[in-house]
Amino acid sequence: MPDEYDLPSDADPVVCDHCGAPFAEAELLALHRGIDHADALDASERDAFEDAYESEEERLRLFRLKALGALVFLYFGLLITYSVFA
Secondary structure, three states: OOOOOOOOOOOOOEEOOOOOOEEOOHHHHHHHHHHHOHHHOOHHHHHHHHHHHHHHHHHHHHHHHHHHHHHHHHHHHHHHHHHHHO
């Protein structure tokens, strides 16, 4: 792990008990614990990881749908523009 971390200056970091890594948000800490320290989690930490993981999956799914929509719009927009001006 790196010795230096890039956190916002106004952040009040939460620190991992296992490795000392600071995180700007508790959700990021829960994801870190679940991925890097999965064997050392208790039930509440595992629940926090699962909640954070599901939330992250939801945001990624939404981003993928928006990106796909933008690509489809761009493709058909260029196709129609080409057909009008060609």
